[in-house]
Amino acid sequence: MRRxxxxxxxxxxxxxxxxxxxxxxxxxxxxxxxxxxxxxRAVPVAASGRTDAGVHALAQVAAVSLENPIPLPNLRRALNxxxxxxIRILEVEEAEPDFHPRYQAAAKHxxxxxxxxxxxxxxxxxxxxHHPYPLDTERMLALAPLLEGENDxxxxxxxDESDRLGGSKVRTIFSSRLxxxxxxxxxxxxxxxxxxxxxxxxxxTLLEAGKxxxxxxxxxxxxxxxxxxxxGPAAPAKGLFLIRVEYGAGPRVAGTSECSEGPES
Amino acid sequence: MRRxxxxxxxxxxxxxxxxxxxxxxxxxxxxxxxxxxxxxRAVPVAASGRTDAGVHALAQVAAVSLENPIPLPNLRRALNxxxxxxIRILEVEEAEPDFHPRYQAAAKHxxxxxxxxxxxxxxxxxxxxHHPYPLDTERMLALAPLLEGENDxxxxxxxDESDRLGGSKVRTIFSSRLxxxxxxxxxxxxxxxxxxxxxxxxxxTLLEAGKxxxxxxxxxxxxxxxxxxxxGPAAPAKGLFLIRVEYGAGPRVAGTSECSEGPES
Numbered sequence: 001m002r003r004x005x006x007x008x009x010x011x012x013x014x015x016x017x018x019x020x021x022x023x024x025x026x027x028x029x030x031x032x033x034x035x036x037x038x039x040x041r042a043v044p045v046a047a048s049g050r051t052d053a054g055v056h057a058l059a060q061v062a063a064v065s066l067e068n069p070i071p072l073p074n075l076r077r078a079l080n081x082x083x084x085x086x087i088r089i090l091e092v093e094e095a096e097p098d099f100h101p102r103y104q105a106a107a108k109h110x111x112x113x114x115x116x117x118x119x120x121x122x123x124x125x126x127x128x129x130h131h132p133y134p135l136d137t138e139r140m141l142a143l144a145p146l147l148e149g150e151n152d153x154x155x156x157x158x159x160d161e162s163d164r165l166g167g168s169k170v171r172t173i174f175s176s177r178l179x180x181x182x183x184x185x186x187x188x189x190x191x192x193x194x195x196x197x198x199x200x201x202x203x204x205t206l207l208e209a210g211k212x213x214x215x216x217x218x219x220x221x222x223x224x225x226x227x228x229x230x231x232g233p234a235a236p237a238k239g240l241f242l243i244r245v246e247y248g249a250g251p252r253v254a255g256t257s258e259c260s261e262g263p264e265s
Numbered sequence: 266m267r268r269x270x271x272x273x274x275x276x277x278x279x280x281x282x283x284x285x286x287x288x289x290x291x292x293x294x295x296x297x298x299x300x301x302x303x304x305x306r307a308v309p310v311a312a313s314g315r316t317d318a319g320v321h322a323l324a325q326v327a328a329v330s331l332e333n334p335i336p337l338p339n340l341r342r343a344l345n346x347x348x349x350x351x352i353r354i355l356e357v358e359e360a361e362p363d364f365h366p367r368y369q370a371a372a373k374h375x376x377x378x379x380x381x382x383x384x385x386x387x388x389x390x391x392x393x394x395h396h397p398y399p400l401d402t403e404r405m406l407a408l409a410p411l412l413e414g415e416n417d418x419x420x421x422x423x424x425d426e427s428d429r430l431g432g433s434k435v436r437t438i439f440s441s442r443l444x445x446x447x448x449x450x451x452x453x454x455x456x457x458x459x460x461x462x463x464x465x466x467x468x469x470t471l472l473e474a475g476k477x478x479x480x481x482x483x484x485x486x487x488x489x490x491x492x493x494x495x496x497g498p499a500a501p502a503k504g505l506f507l508i509r510v511e512y513g514a515g516p517r518v519a520g521t522s523e524c525s526e527g528p529e530s
Contacts, residue, residue, distance in 0.1 A: 085390040
């Protein structure tokens with residue numbers, strides 16, 4: 001049995017998220033169907049994490065176990081022939097037999113994109129949250145780094161977040177920065193792991209700050225354990241991209257530096 | 266009656282081209298429906314030229330005559346609210362009463378995009394022709410400028426091209442250049458006017474040259490009046506973009522310089 005590590009990109013627009021659901025188009029379901037075709041039987045594909053309906057990925061990482069001895073370049077070609085153009089296999093590699101893309105992930109990078117000007121180009125609307133209304137971007141830029149470090153993100157979790165990791169909602173964010181790039185406001189975050197809806201809730205909270213509904217004190221209060229309030233609302237899924245997943249890095253010190261440079265995303 | 270000049274961008278993927286056709290989604294039909302909503306009656310919208318099914322536009326120019334005195338910024342906003350996100354009105358301006366976007370166009374710029382590497386990203390496949398197979402790009406780069414100047418493009422016209430301009434298929438190309446840009450091969454052409462399918466036939470002919478099926482002599486032969494042969498085949502529509510349309514420029518001298526810099530496309 002071979003363990004194969006896959007790096008894939010997808011346009012989440014037409015999928016009900018990563019996780020397979022009966023009767024609905026999902027990324028996992030579609031990728032598993034392609035592998036089933038190659039392997040001749042159903043094979044489970046595990047990812048570094050689920051992405052919500054409508055969320056995109058530039059370099060999601062997944063893994064699968066195969067009997068088929070097909071050479072890697074042929075496997076990639078076969079998969080891309082079987083998959084729709086909205087899902088592309090970028091890389092396939094042999095991995096350690098125990099490789100698990102979720103449990104072994106050292107860091108994940110996300111990007112949230114907001115289109116600022118009045119007209120959103122017809123080629124971009126699927127990939128940005130269009131918000132052409134006034135925002136105090138200076139305040140947003142100043143607040144974004146306050147999320148760096150180890151914090152209790154209970155206020156930023158989806159209300160139905162299951163209690164993984166013994167129920168702890170403490171997570172470490174290595175880097176949390178906002179940038180104004182031409183007509184886009186781009187929020188980039190890198191952390192050890194994220195709760196369900198956490199990045200969209202952070203993006204939505206920064207937007208609330210931009211609208212004048214939250215300041216640094218309010219944000220710090222949301223990060224205080226047991227604060228009892230909810231952050232957000234969640235920013236729309238279509239502005240969110242999983243950019244890349246890092247493996248095998250040593251422990252990091254939060255807030256001391258930008259996330260390390262990794263492979264091209 | 267006001268004459269309004271419109272600059273619009275569209276993703277041609279889901280449209281049966283510019284020209285209105287009963288029962289089919291077209292760009293013209295969709296834009297005319299939005300104007301009819303604003304004006305309270307049917308109003309014809311004329312463009313600088315038709316684009317084929319699947320062809321995109323970064324800055325098509327069109328014109329419409331309205332009674333409605335709505336201020337221009339409100340008109341743009343109202344149109345963009347009525348239109349699907351795949352069509353965006355970039356600019357609306359008051360124009361001379363006799364402004365006609367087709368008859369008064371001085372030059373049109375097109376771009377044809379070919380994706381070269383094996384995997385075409387899920388965010389780009391609608392906007393490129395994916396051709397990851399070997400091509401003699403040096404030859405293609407060398408041949409592209411041979412199309413500059415005044416030539417008989419009969420060999421590059423669609424077989425059903427109607428005989429406009431007294432039947433002449435002579436056109437002037439001011440600039441015809443190919444560039445290799447990272448994983449894309451981009452053909453840029455600027456000319457006084459183009460026959461139906463002409464740019465796609467030129468792109469298809471350059472691809473034939475890249476495959477080794479045509480050399481400089483063969484290309485010159487296709488441009489010889491009365492050669493009787495057909496160029497092409499036409500490259501797929503989805504790689505083609507109408508980039509911008511120029512008005513009011515004086516006469517140009519073919520082949521002596523790059524096309525003038527115009528407004529941002």
